[in-house]
Amino acid sequence: MTSPPPPPVASLLPSFTPTRLLNTDQAGRRISLLGTISSTPALLLAERAAFSTTPSALPALTTTLTNIKNLGANDIYFWFLANTTPDPSIPDLKLNLIYPCTDAHIKKYSAQPLRMVTETPEIYAQYVRPFMQAKRDQGRLDWVFNIIEGRKEQEDVIYREHGEEGFLLLPDMNWDRKTVGSLHLLGLVERRDVWSVRDLRKGMVGWVSHMREKLLDATVGLYPEVERDQLKLYVHYQPTYYHFHIHIVHVSLEAGGTQATGKALGLENIISQLETLQGSDDAGMADVSLAYHLGEASELWEKIYLPLKEGRSVDLDKF
Amino acid sequence: MTSPPPPPVASLLPSFTPTRLLNTDQAGRRISLLGTISSTPALLLAERAAFSTTPSALPALTTTLTNIKNLGANDIYFWFLANTTPDPSIPDLKLNLIYPCTDAHIKKYSAQPLRMVTETPEIYAQYVRPFMQAKRDQGRLDWVFNIIEGRKEQEDVIYREHGEEGFLLLPDMNWDRKTVGSLHLLGLVERRDVWSVRDLRKGMVGWVSHMREKLLDATVGLYPEVERDQLKLYVHYQPTYYHFHIHIVHVSLEAGGTQATGKALGLENIISQLETLQGSDDAGMADVSLAYHLGEASELWEKIYLPLKEGRSVDLDKF
Numbered sequence: 001m002t003s004p005p006p007p008p009v010a011s012l013l014p015s016f017t018p019t020r021l022l023n024t025d026q027a028g029r030r031i032s033l034l035g036t037i038s039s040t041p042a043l044l045l046a047e048r049a050a051f052s053t054t055p056s057a058l059p060a061l062t063t064t065l066t067n068i069k070n071l072g073a074n075d076i077y078f079w080f081l082a083n084t085t086p087d088p089s090i091p092d093l094k095l096n097l098i099y100p101c102t103d104a105h106i107k108k109y110s111a112q113p114l115r116m117v118t119e120t121p122e123i124y125a126q127y128v129r130p131f132m133q134a135k136r137d138q139g140r141l142d143w144v145f146n147i148i149e150g151r152k153e154q155e156d157v158i159y160r161e162h163g164e165e166g167f168l169l170l171p172d173m174n175w176d177r178k179t180v181g182s183l184h185l186l187g188l189v190e191r192r193d194v195w196s197v198r199d200l201r202k203g204m205v206g207w208v209s210h211m212r213e214k215l216l217d218a219t220v221g222l223y224p225e226v227e228r229d230q231l232k233l234y235v236h237y238q239p240t241y242y243h244f245h246i247h248i249v250h251v252s253l254e255a256g257g258t259q260a261t262g263k264a265l266g267l268e269n270i271i272s273q274l275e276t277l278q279g280s281d282d283a284g285m286a287d288v289s290l291a292y293h294l295g296e297a298s299e300l301w302e303k304i305y306l307p308l309k310e311g312r313s314v315d316l317d318k319f
Numbered sequence: 320m321t322s323p324p325p326p327p328v329a330s331l332l333p334s335f336t337p338t339r340l341l342n343t344d345q346a347g348r349r350i351s352l353l354g355t356i357s358s359t360p361a362l363l364l365a366e367r368a369a370f371s372t373t374p375s376a377l378p379a380l381t382t383t384l385t386n387i388k389n390l391g392a393n394d395i396y397f398w399f400l401a402n403t404t405p406d407p408s409i410p411d412l413k414l415n416l417i418y419p420c421t422d423a424h425i426k427k428y429s430a431q432p433l434r435m436v437t438e439t440p441e442i443y444a445q446y447v448r449p450f451m452q453a454k455r456d457q458g459r460l461d462w463v464f465n466i467i468e469g470r471k472e473q474e475d476v477i478y479r480e481h482g483e484e485g486f487l488l489l490p491d492m493n494w495d496r497k498t499v500g501s502l503h504l505l506g507l508v509e510r511r512d513v514w515s516v517r518d519l520r521k522g523m524v525g526w527v528s529h530m531r532e533k534l535l536d537a538t539v540g541l542y543p544e545v546e547r548d549q550l551k552l553y554v555h556y557q558p559t560y561y562h563f564h565i566h567i568v569h570v571s572l573e574a575g576g577t578q579a580t581g582k583a584l585g586l587e588n589i590i591s592q593l594e595t596l597q598g599s600d601d602a603g604m605a606d607v608s609l610a611y612h613l614g615e616a617s618e619l620w621e622k623i624y625l626p627l628k629e630g631r632s633v634d635l636d637k638f
Contacts, residue, residue, distance in 0.1 A: 009389050009392060009397065010387065010389065012397060013381050013384055013387055013399060013401070014381060014382055014384065014387075016381040017378065018377045018378055018380070018381070021372055021377065024369075024370070024372060025573065027369060027573075028368075028369025028370055028372070029348055029367050029368075029369055029370070031370050031372065033377065033380075044381065046370065046380065048348050048367030048368075048370075048411070049347075049348075049367075049400065050343075050347025050348055051343070051347055051348070051350050051365065051367075053340055053343060053347070053350060058337045058340065058352065059336065059337055061337070061352075061365065062332050062333060062335040062337070062363065063333055065332055065333065065412070067410065068329065068332055068333075069410065070328050070329065073328060076417055076418055076419060076420065077415070077416070077417055078328065078331060078415070078416040078417075078418065079413075079414070079415055079416075080332060080413070080414040080415075080416065081368065081410035081412065081413060081414070082332070082410055082412045082414060083409075083410055083411055083412065084411055084412055090402075091386065091388065091400035091401055091402055092367070092402055092403055092411060093384070093400065093401045093402065093403055094398075094399070094400060095398070095399040095400070095401060096396070096397070096398055096399075097396070097397040097398075097399065098395055098396055098397075099395055099397065100395060101395065111571075113549075113571070114549070114570040114571055115548045115549065115570065116548050116549065116550060116551050116570050117548065118587050229434045229435050229436065229628070230432075230433070230434065230435065231435060232435050232580070232581055232612065234580045234581075251433040251434065251435050251581070251612050252432070252433055254344065254575075254576075255574075255575060255576045255578075255579035255580075255581075256573075256574060256575070257573075257574045259574075259579040259580050259581075260574035260578040260579060260580075260583070261551070261553045261574075261578050261579075261580065261583040261584060261585045262551055262553075262570070262574075262578075262585060264579070264580040265580060265588075266580045266581060266610050267610075268437050268608060268609075268610035269584075269607075269608070269609060269610055271608075272607040272608035272609070273592055273607060275607075276596055276597055276598075276602075276606055276607050277595055277596070277597060278595055278596060278597040278598075279595075279597075283595075287595055288588075288591040288592060288594075288595050289587060289588070289590075289591035290587075290588060290591070291585050291586075291587035291588055292585075293551065293570050309548070
């Protein structure tokens with residue numbers, strides 16, 4: 001990559017020339033813009049800043065409005081658009097700049113079309129399980145094994161039970177570790193033969209229920225301001241990595257795509273589904289169909305579901 | 320209610336005196352404020368407006384920034400706060416005002432604590448089913464029966480099959496009926512003995528699968544720019560009203576609380592769960608536990624789950 005002399009940081013934003021709008025969230029308050037600074041690709045993520053809700057800022061909100069435009073009124077309901085008066089102490093934009101940016105950045109911040117797929121027990125056994133095996137073989141779980149075997153992040157472990165049915169509890173990396181209303185913890189199992197919810201069987205209900213109890217106990221033990229019925233437990237399918245883990249979040253945590261149907265399954269519902277599943281103790285979640293959404297740029301879509309949709313064969317050697 | 324002479328609409332906002340912050344979403348870009356106008360309670364909902372993404376507005380975004388403050392930089396990543404320059408043609412706030420407002424408005428827009436509950440088959444049979452019966456008896460479903468019996472909203476019906484296993488498809492009232500990326504339709508069953516997902520039984524799998532196929536067919540027939548695998552089908556439990564209905568949304572629709580685990584269940588997963596459920600054709604979703612979240616101000620929490628938690632008896636006569 002050619003390296004033009006970098007402009008001073010303060011002049012980066014005014015030097016940004018937009019070329020393409022990559023994405024906008026549904027409410028339009030976050031946008032991703034591709035552009036250039038000194039002829040070099042740059043990516044700008046702009047979002048409206050939070051309102052200042054300090055006691056001094058609130059009264060100023062309405063008294064300093066300009067350009068008030070009344071859009072309509074119906075009985076006691078009134079709609080307006082307006083501008084805030086710029087006050088240097090209250091920024092109204094947050095901006096992230098990636099400069100210079102690469103194609104990977106552009107892909108990551110572009111709107112990605114999604115597809116719904118239904119993974120039958122047959123598709124799971126024939127294609128998805130081998131895909132999981134390939135991902136595990138590629139060493140992507142080393143960070144998990146480092147935690148389980150005590151080499152990394154031991155200071156973060158909140159609760160642990162050792163052994164064949166062991167598991168441990170630690171903060172999710174996206175949590176700030178202090179805002180209880182957005183609490184997000186992870187329960188990781190020790191055993192390596194449970195890759196995902198697909199590996200849970202009827203005979204494991206006692207173990208999973210025990211983990212659920214202990215994960216709840218440990219969480220309310222460490223965060224006494226939280227009650228058990230303020231915690232939501234779920235698993236992802238498809239998960240990001242193939243070592244079984246349980247998400248424990250505060251029920252008030254804003255539910256985005258990560259908790260959505262088509263991605264998240266409630267742990268209590270899974271336990272009950274296993275209990276009432278037909279068959280012996282070996283029957284399990286590998287015997288049911290699971291529907292979920294996938295990005296068109298995901299490997300599962302590109303290597304399994306798109307070929308299946310188009311009637312092409314799936315090449316297991318390319319996993 | 321005393322009625323002071325109402326101020327002119329243009330002066331309502333500057334006359335608003337905030338008294339209490341009722342709620343703020345996690346990102347802080349939407350707030351609900353209780354206050355007064357001329358000593359009368361008023362409720363102000365303020366939210367950051369969407370960015371203008373017209374070709375002329377995008378270049379202006381970065382060139383007219385003021386008070387740029389660099390928060391940090393790491394390699395190619397830079398963080399800033401800044402103010403937009405007020406341009407009367409690009410409002411940066413949307414404001415909804417309710418004036419005068421009532422206690423019901425205040426409750427509706429206040430942050431509501433949530434609780435997770437696990438509804439066992441026993442709790443369902445003993446308390447929740449009678450609760451549903453009471454709600455149905457209170458005539459809250461008249462609007463549904465008006466549609467089913469052809470008295471209302473017939474112009475909206477997209478697809479319909481008549482009879483004991485009949486159902487119809489129409490737009491959800493929250494959809495603008497044109498933005499395909501946020502498409503949201505509702506499938507309503509004709510029969511009145513299926514109040515919720517709890518009434519689905521193994522013997523109904525053929526019917527539910529048939530409905531799924533026909534709902535997908537009808538949707539892609541009417542909106543040819545949508546493919547079948549771009550549609551997500553789910554049901555709510557607990558639902559808002561007790562007449563079985565299926566949500567059909569575009570997979571790219573931003574998933575908020577309404578699609579979250581603890582509220583939404585994927586239809587394909589339900590079908591597969593029924594197929595693999597132990598027992599005869601009469602076995603069904605009434606035989607499993609379902610976990611969900613409830614607002615503390617909801618009737619189900621106040622009348623069933625809070626008494627159960629506190630070891631008090633549930634008074635079925637108060638449903």
